Amino acid sequence: MPPVDVRAAVLSNVRLSRDYNVLTIAAPEVGALTEPGQFVMLKTSTSSDPMLRRPFSVFEVLRDDLGTVRAISILNKRAGRTTGLLYDLDAGDTVSCLGPLGLPFNPPAAGEAWMVAGGVGLAPFATLAEALVALEVPTTLFYGARTGDELYYLEFFDRLGVRLVLCTEDGSIGVPGRVTLPLEASLQALGGPNEVTLYACGPEPMLAAVARLSAAYGQPNEVSMERTMGCGLGGCYSCVVPVKHADGHTRYVRSCIGGPVFDGATVVWD
Amino acid sequence: MPPVDVRAAVLSNVRLSRDYNVLTIAAPEVGALTEPGQFVMLKTSTSSDPMLRRPFSVFEVLRDDLGTVRAISILNKRAGRTTGLLYDLDAGDTVSCLGPLGLPFNPPAAGEAWMVAGGVGLAPFATLAEALVALEVPTTLFYGARTGDELYYLEFFDRLGVRLVLCTEDGSIGVPGRVTLPLEASLQALGGPNEVTLYACGPEPMLAAVARLSAAYGQPNEVSMERTMGCGLGGCYSCVVPVKHADGHTRYVRSCIGGPVFDGATVVWD
Amino acid sequence: MQPLDLSVTIGSLELPNPLIAASGCFGYGLEYEEVVDLALLGAVATKGLFLAERQGHKPERIVETPSGMLNAIGLQGIGVHRFISEKLPLLRQRRARTIVNICGTTLDEYVEVARILSDAEGVDALEVNISCPNIKEGGIQFGCSLDGTFSVVSAIRKVTTLPVIPKLTPNVTSPASFARAAEDAGADGISLVNTFLAMAIDVEQRRPKLSNIVGGLSGPAIRPIAVRMVWECRQAVKIPIIGMGGIMEARDVLEFMLAGANAVQVGTANFVDPFIWTKLLDGLEDYMTRHQVTRLADLVGAVDTQTPARAHA
């Protein structure tokens, strides 16, 4: 299905902390088409400063009681101009929302699903968790953040029946340190290969570590890569990821159309 | 007094028509310093598109019951980017307001005051009328617009005791045609020179006509010139008006600091 | 009133309207087939092609700047042979008019790429990229020397009957003299501008924001400079000009045409709004209706420089 561009009204903006907010926008046309792992390109005004759209995972697809899609939400973290503007928006403001874009996650061929989220990397996993639960795939979320109060939507995943393994760098909640620690421990506890499929989104070092661990323990994995994106449609070649191809050559693949979800085993990590 | 720059909250925005609105902003520091005929430079955002401030007459200086200045208002007419943004603002938004700037009108040396306004040129006359009435100067407003429903704030001037001579190009209210028609008729009815001082603000052809009529009938006049302004403080030399100087030479004068109010007799009209 | 005629001609190239997707901003065109009917565009200028496949620079490849962006993609591309076998047939199917943007590290490579494409089915014109600021070898070294420009264009001219449209760099003192060199060498038209060589530094890390250190500035920021250059070139040459640089609205298309452009390209704006094309066409038709212009081409170079505009008209 081709993406659509919607001038969407802001329905609500819940500020979770000084840096994080959940922005709900009336873009049902986008939500109805969205698969877990896909993203949208957002622009807050028609000004040319800032000019380019910015990429954001679809966090939630919100339905009414009849199951009709009414809106989508974005889990936004302030990083600069546009994310700062998105943090400040209020109900009634509008944003231009282009999507859905990119390749989604693929459901596990077999076994369990383990989602690994670092910080705002939680974003694509709300919709993925819903899809996996609907497929009755036993699902775990390994979720790491700097501090305990930066761990969000825990009840949401709990209510879905997702097993939670939490991690904080300051040790205030869950396992102290990086999320890859409990992940590796759990992988060690496994018997054979292909029992779990790993899904990862977060800082690139975390993604590389997950891919390395997956390989080491013979489990398949998919990683959602973050690249600077100029267009989101394959037009600008800004968003490339080096990928090992079948012919043995490494080529730059545009992550907006050849991703953002990649088989972690094919990505060439630096 | 030096101008101040205030990040002012929008208190109200009353849209008078599809093009005109009255924007009230919490800039008491500016209002307290403002004299009739002075202007402010407004900017609606910190974006560099649009980048430059735009000049606007102070329309009203708004006081509370105790007489303390609480806000100023702007009579805004949509002409492009910034005026369009000012039309769309809502209470709670903020604008950056630099002022007061420029030279004000001077009270009449003797006799009556006749204010001549064309369209949005009404803007500087609300504060001038209040000042003249306070000085017990008999005051008339010649006010022309395209149509009757573009004549605003009539009760305001009426309540002040200002005599109104209205004019519309479509003849829907008052004298049909240009405001300079009833003005000339009234000038003809006068006895000798210096019985009235004319104050004019509006399209340049109207200002030129008022200056010409003033000279013809030997009455002093002051005109408020509209020029594209980059800075409002004398820094950029964008806003110049050709003025005949005492030494006989015509020089370009920066209307932001040498105006916007000029003696119409010294302006070189093209 | 008569039907509106938006058609333009660049030498033997006839386009239904002046709107061309700018090279490097529209992939190979096919990336956009889902969002825009490629046949609706005046033409598609495809991503710059060398003889062989190219990987391009490592990220960061773009960075946003005030009303613009820097890019240093480094001409990643599939090479002319894969383009002909994989892309060209599909572009023909979509009935897209295809202007192929060609590059070379040597004069011989330019000529070779031009020759190969001339034998292919479905190429409508060659846009000769002698102005990419982002690669050391080739391209710009020809585009920044009058002799280099002349020799590349005349060499390509000899091996093809396709319209040859050198794309000029703005990073020179006088683009008009390069336009003249191109005309003298037998170019059917010229494209300008390519991007402005520029740089952005991350002050927190004290490092360039682009892996290539420098990159090319595009977007509305450069439009006033690009319009001036098109206007200067219009005085200097008779051949058609394809103008570009920061076009975001129909008004901007008209500004370039009034300055002397016979057609325009739209690049960066397509990133901001991939649905821009119909909006631009609607805007042009609205203007033509309001101003009773029946042939859009009548506006080319029609700016009246004798009487400046009144600001407060």
Place this chain on the structure above:
Amino acid sequence: MQPLDLSVTIGSLELPNPLIAASGCFGYGLEYEEVVDLALLGAVATKGLFLAERQGHKPERIVETPSGMLNAIGLQGIGVHRFISEKLPLLRQRRARTIVNICGTTLDEYVEVARILSDAEGVDALEVNISCPNIKEGGIQFGCSLDGTFSVVSAIRKVTTLPVIPKLTPNVTSPASFARAAEDAGADGISLVNTFLAMAIDVEQRRPKLSNIVGGLSGPAIRPIAVRMVWECRQAVKIPIIGMGGIMEARDVLEFMLAGANAVQVGTANFVDPFIWTKLLDGLEDYMTRHQVTRLADLVGAVDTQTPARAHA
């Protein structure tokens, strides 16, 4: 931590901080004495002066463009004699460090203006404007030729002991070669960039928006190009560089200094916010504190081009 040292030196010119009001964007300085303490600025570069009074162009003289503005003021000014009698004494009273921007229609006029100012009290340096794009006679004709640049600078060098700082145009293929010509001619430093020659057309009226048809583009739109030019010049010359072009925030000042500027000028931003100066100083001190930089001058040219920045650091 030690006190922060923001001082910079341009030849024999010592400034308490690198922030200079750009010529033509700050009148003669005195226009701003009510809103900013002139002694607080590194220096004030005054409006370009010829020998005699000049009326300048008729309006429209400016027009806004995306993240920038065009100006064609035409160097309206009071001439060097009235400047010395009317403005200079007051600038001295305010303890402003005054860099006088000088123009000429001929080589002789440049030399004459320089000589007269050298005999006056309170001139701290001469900025030689050979780059104004808005007047036909003089200025740019020297600034666009290497010989012209060399001859103007060396001629002025002979008649003054004041620091001589030619101001270079960006409208050339290689500003670095002009920087070298200036250095060879004995310049104490160079200023760049002046504005980019540009044009804007009112499509409704089909006329240029400026009475002068073309004008100079300034503001954040040009910053990435200006930073690149400063960086290139830093590789080419040893003399101090005063960088400018679209500085709006302290971060932008630092970007120019990291690229190789010893000091900076701020022009267009002063129109947007006349109170910008203290904000820029606060921003610089905040950065120095966060990064433990005690001497701001240590950052000059300190960009590390070996290792590009990580976008998602």
